[in-house]
Amino acid sequence: MANKNKGSLNWKTIVADNAVPIIFIALSAAAIPLSGFSAKYLIQEMFTRIARNSFLVLSLIIPILAGMGLNFGMVLGAMAGQVGLIFATDWAIVGVPGMALAAIIGTPIAIVLGYACGAVLNRAKGREMVTGYILGFFVNGIYQLVVLYCMGNIIPIKNPILVLSRGYGIRNAINLSGIRHVLDNAIPLNIMGVDVPVATYILIALFCVFIVWFRRTKLGQDMRALGQDMAVAEEAGIAVERTRIIAIIISTVLACVGQIIFLQNIGTMNTYNSHDQAGMFAIAAILIGGASVSRATILNVFVGVTLFHLMFVVSPMAGKQLIGQAQLGEYFRVFVSYGIIALALVLHAWRRQREREDARRSLRGE
Numbered sequence: 115m116a117n118k119n120k121g122s123l124n125w126k127t128i129v130a131d132n133a134v135p136i137i138f139i140a141l142s143a144a145a146i147p148l149s150g151f152s153a154k155y156l157i158q159e160m161f162t163r164i165a166r167n168s169f170l171v172l173s174l175i176i177p178i179l180a181g182m183g184l185n186f187g188m189v190l191g192a193m194a195g196q197v198g199l200i201f202a203t204d205w206a207i208v209g210v211p212g213m214a215l216a217a218i219i220g221t222p223i224a225i226v227l228g229y230a231c232g233a234v235l236n237r238a239k240g241r242e243m244v245t246g247y248i249l250g251f252f253v254n255g256i257y258q259l260v261v262l263y264c265m266g267n268i269i270p271i272k273n274p275i276l277v278l279s280r281g282y283g284i285r286n287a288i289n290l291s292g293i294r295h296v297l298d299n300a301i302p303l304n305i306m307g308v309d310v311p312v313a314t315y316i317l318i319a320l321f322c323v324f325i326v327w328f329r330r331t332k333l334g335q336d337m338r339a340l341g342q343d344m345a346v347a348e349e350a351g352i353a354v355e356r357t358r359i360i361a362i363i364i365s366t367v368l369a370c371v372g373q374i375i376f377l378q379n380i381g382t383m384n385t386y387n388s389h390d391q392a393g394m395f396a397i398a399a400i401l402i403g404g405a406s407v408s409r410a411t412i413l414n415v416f417v418g419v420t421l422f423h424l425m426f427v428v429s430p431m432a433g434k435q436l437i438g439q440a441q442l443g444e445y446f447r448v449f450v451s452y453g454i455i456a457l458a459l460v461l462h463a464w465r466r467q468r469e470r471e472d473a474r475r476s477l478r479g480e
Contacts, residue, residue, distance in 0.1 A: 133461065134454060135404045138421040142428070148435045149428035156427065158308050163423040164416065165298065165314040166379040170372035170396045171415045172321055173365050177242075178410040179329065180361035181341035184397050184455075187231040187246035187362065191369030192389035193257045194223035199293075199374060199383060200265070200284060204273045208292030210300065213374055216293075220370040227253060228366030232359030239344070243407070243459075250393065261385060284385050294381035314375065321368070322412050337361055341408065369393075394452070398422060401458040406465070 129136065146156070170188070177185040198220030202212045231249055238245040265271050266282035276284055298311035328334045336357050339347040348354045373392055377383050384391075400410055403418020 132404050134402055134457065135417060135421060138402050138425065142421060142424050145425065145428045145432040149431035150435070151428060151431065154307060156424070159427050160420060160424065161308060161310055162298075162379070163426075164419050165311040165318070166376055167396065167399065167419050167423065168318050168415060169321060169375050170369060170392055171399050171419055172318070172325065172412070173368035173372050174396060174400050175325055175410050175412070175415070176328070176337065176368075177361050177365045178405070178408065179334070179341055180337035180358055181344060181408065182235065182358060182361060183243045183407045184400075184458075185246060185362065185365050185369075186243055186393065186397065187228075187235075187249050188365060188369040188396065189250040189389045189393035190227040190231055190253050191220075191224045191366035192373040192392045193253065194220040194227060194366070195370040195373035196220075196377070196383060196385065196389060197223055197257075197261075198370070199290065199377060200261070200271075200276065200288065200385075203288060203290065203292060204271050204276055206273070206292065209296050212293045213296060213378060216374050217371055220374065221367055224367045224370040225363055228363035229359060231366065232362035235362060236355045236358055254390070257389075258386060286385055288383040288385055290377060290381050290383055293378045295379065297375060297378055311379075314379075317375070325412060333357070333360065372396075394455075395422070398452075398454045401454050406458065406461070 170192075173188055173191070174185055177183070195216065198216035198218070201219050202216040205215070207215050231246065234249055235242045235245055260269070262283045264282075265284050266277045271277050271282075271284070276288060278285055297314050297317070300313035301316075303310045303312045329338065336347070336352045339350065339352060340354060340357055344354060369392075373389065376392060377388065399418040399422040400415055401418065402422045403414035403416070405411070405414035405418065
C-alpha cells in the first residue's frame with residue numbers, strides 16, 4: 115500500500131512539474147491537423163525558428179542557475195545589440211564583419227548595463243524578477259531617449275536612410291539587408307527541400323558546450339551553490355553579490371549576441387519594440403519547455419522553443435478553421451506569452467509552499 119501511494123505521489127509530482135509542456139503538446143496535437151499545413155512546411159519553420167531564437171533563450175539559463183530566477187533584464191542586452199546594429203548599418207559594414215562589428219560595439223554596452231542591473235538586483239534579493247522587469251522599462255526609456263533624440267543630433271549618424279525626416283532620431287524600422295541571413299546562409303545545406311542554417315546551429319551548439327563546461331567550473335559551482343541556498347553559500351566563503359553580478363553580466367552579453375542573431379534572421383529591426391518582444395517570448399519559451407523559476411536545462415530550451423513557435427505557426431490557421439478568424443491566432447500569441455509566465459510564477463509559488471509544508475511535516479516526524 116505504501117509503495118502504491120508512493121508511486122501515485124511520484125506520478126502526480128511528474129505531471130505537476132511538467133504541466134506546461136504537457137498542455138502545449140496537447141494543444142499542438144489538436145491544432146496541427148486543423149491548420150492544414152504540410153509536414154515539410156512545419157519542419158522548415160521549426161528549423162528556422164529554433165535557429166533564430168535558441169541563443170536568446172539559452173542566455174536565461176545562467177541566472178536561473180545562480181538562483182536569480184527569470185532574467186527579465188535580458189532586454190538590456192537586446193538593446194545593446196540593437197545599438198551595435200544601428201552603427202554597423204550606418205557605417206555600411208555588411209556580411210559577417212557587420213555582425214561582428216555590431217557584437218563588438220554592443221558587448222561593452224551590455225557589460226555596463228549588466229553590471230548596473232546586477233548591482234540593483236543585489237539590493238532586491240528575493241524580488242529579482244519584478245525588479246528586473248521594472249528595470250527593463252527604465253533602461254528602455256534611456257535607450258529611446260538616446261535613439262530618438264541623441265542619434266543624428268549629438269551622436270553623428272551619416273546615413274540619411276536611418277534618420278527621421280526632421281534630421282535626428284532613428285526611424286522606426288531599419289532594413290538590415292547588409293546582414294540579412296548572412297549567418298544562416300554561411301554554410302548552405304538543403305535536405306529534401308528543407309534549408310538548414312548550419313552555421314547558426316554550430317554557434318548554438320558551441321554555446322551549449324560552453325554552458326555544460328561553465329557549470330563544472332569553480333564559478334559555475336559557486337552559482338549552483340547560490341541557487342540552492344544563498345545563506346549557506348555565503349557561510350562557505352562564496353562572494354555572493356559578486357557572483358550574482360557576474361551571472362547577470364554573462365546573461366546580458368549573451369542576450370546581446372542572441373538579439374543580433376535573431377535580427378539577422380528577420381532582416382528588419384523594429385528600433386523601438388524588437389527588444390521587448392525578444393525578452394518576453396524567450397522567457398515564455400523556456401517556461402513552456404518545462405523550466406521553472408529555479409531550474410532550467412538545455413533540453414528545456416529546445417523543447418520550449420519548438421512547442422512555443424509551433425503554436426505560433428499553426429494557431430492562426432487553426433483559429434480560422436474553427437471560427438473563421440485568423441486573428442484569433444494573433445490574440446492567442448499574446449495570451450500565451452503573458453499567460454504562461456503568470457502560470458509559471460503561480461506554479462513556482464505553489465511548489466515553494468508545498469516544499470515548506472513537507473519540511474514542517476519532516477520536522478514533526480510525520
